[in-house]
Amino acid sequence: MNYAKSILFTIFLSLVFIIRANAAIIQLPEHFKITNSPFLDKITSIQDLECKVFLSKQNEIIPVDGTIFKMNGQELIKTKEKLYLLISQTGVIYQLEDKVDSSYTFRRIDNTININYNIASNNFVWDKHIYSYGGYGFWKLNGHLRSFNFLDKEWDIVPANNEIISNGHNWFSKNEGRVYVPFQAIVNAGIVGPESIKGTKNYDSYYLDIASKKWIKLGSMHASTKKLVEEASVKAWDEVNCLECANCCKAMTPTFTKKDLKRIAAFLGMTETEMYNKWLKTDEDNGDIVNQKQPCQFLDKKTNFCSIYEVRPDDCATFPHFKRKPFNDFNHIHEQNIQYCPATLKMVNHLKDTIDAGFDW
Numbered sequence: 109m110n111y112a113k114s115i116l117f118t119i120f121l122s123l124v125f126i127i128r129a130n131a132a133i134i135q136l137p138e139h140f141k142i143t144n145s146p147f148l149d150k151i152t153s154i155q156d157l158e159c160k161v162f163l164s165k166q167n168e169i170i171p172v173d174g175t176i177f178k179m180n181g182q183e184l185i186k187t188k189e190k191l192y193l194l195i196s197q198t199g200v201i202y203q204l205e206d207k208v209d210s211s212y213t214f215r216r217i218d219n220t221i222n223i224n225y226n227i228a229s230n231n232f233v234w235d236k237h238i239y240s241y242g243g244y245g246f247w248k249l250n251g252h253l254r255s256f257n258f259l260d261k262e263w264d265i266v267p268a269n270n271e272i273i274s275n276g277h278n279w280f281s282k283n284e285g286r287v288y289v290p291f292q293a294i295v296n297a298g299i300v301g302p303e304s305i306k307g308t309k310n311y312d313s314y315y316l317d318i319a320s321k322k323w324i325k326l327g328s329m330h331a332s333t334k335k336l337v338e339e340a341s342v343k344a345w346d347e348v349n350c351l352e353c354a355n356c357c358k359a360m361t362p363t364f365t366k367k368d369l370k371r372i373a374a375f376l377g378m379t380e381t382e383m384y385n386k387w388l389k390t391d392e393d394n395g396d397i398v399n400q401k402q403p404c405q406f407l408d409k410k411t412n413f414c415s416i417y418e419v420r421p422d423d424c425a426t427f428p429h430f431k432r433k434p435f436n437d438f439n440h441i442h443e444q445n446i447q448y449c450p451a452t453l454k455m456v457n458h459l460k461d462t463i464d465a466g467f468d469w
């Protein structure tokens with residue numbers, strides 16, 4: 109009986125999922141027009157430019173308000189001849205159809221039914237094909253290369269000699285027609301336990317030669333390479349004094365966990381609700397509890413000291429997260445922090461200098 113109930117429940121969930129996915133697709137426009145976009149004016153005026161740009165939330169182009177794609181990112185891919193807009197992790201693609209003065213008409217060119225198997229996939233154009241490599245979905249990472257089929261307007265898996273799974277850190281080299289995967293997190297077991305969710309690390313490096321559709325092994329990462337981050341962060345901390353900076357407290361907000369709230373409220377002699385109402389809010393985009401304002405209310409602006417240092421949020425205590433492991437799982441965080449945190453910038457520069465000096469590419 110329980111087994112039958114589980115099957116019925118699974119069917120019910122699948123139906124809800126399919127209906128939601130289709131409803132969302134229906135809401136996306138087949139065509140849309142953009143006028144007065146200095147960004148598009150600029151990018152289309154550079155004839156030879158070939159690039160990929162992740163659009164910030166304020167600069168998104170595809171009208172997704174009212175659809176479930178409101179929270180998805182948007183990517184722009186420009187080749188010499190074409191301009192494409194993609195909704196990240198969906199397979200939805202628009203192509204620039206017409207440009208009259210500063211008026212741009214985009215047309216949707218895919219028939220994709222979004223099933224969210226390609227979260228954080230790497231999308232790119234090579235030799236007039238649109239490709240998408242890897243991604244995450246259904247509690248699994250995948251190492252497939254997919255190619256957009258302009259005839260049936262769907263994505264085809266490109267057969268290859270192997271399936272190499274990236275942990276999210278991979279890049280496409282246009283000149284060589286290769287996708288590089290320096291290390292992997294091999295997970296393909298569904299939800300069994302934390303280890304299978306995070307993945308087993310593998311430090312073998314591969315590239316996919318797109319023309320021959322072959323994954324070629326480059327070698328394995330040497331143990332000393334893993335120490336590079338540690339050495340670069342020691343050098344960075346020798347050169348930066350946080351008390352002369354405090355930029356993270358002035359320009360960013362920490363995320364407060366429930367434990368942080370409890371600990372800090374007790375320290376301040378307040379209830380958690382009082383503390384939340386006075387200084388905090390819930391980020392609409394991701395549900396995180398964050399500061400209402402910057403600079404942080406706990407920062408002494410004259411001395412740059414934190415007035416709740418002993419009980420500060422874990423996010424502050426571990427910032428800028430150099431020690432979180434594996435380092436490369438936090439690449440997106442380091443990338444984002446570079447613009448605020450001098451220590452991160454110095455650490456990345458030291459890392460780059462060491463790599464440039466010691467490795468032949």
Ligand code: SF4
Nearest residue numbers: 357404406407414424
């Ligand atoms: S709690 Fe302290 S360390 Fe954290 S942002 Fe505020 S002032 Fe800075």
Ligand code: SF4
Nearest residue numbers: 350353354356449451
């Ligand atoms: S932004 Fe970086 S360098 Fe500046 S105080 Fe924060 S952790 Fe230190």
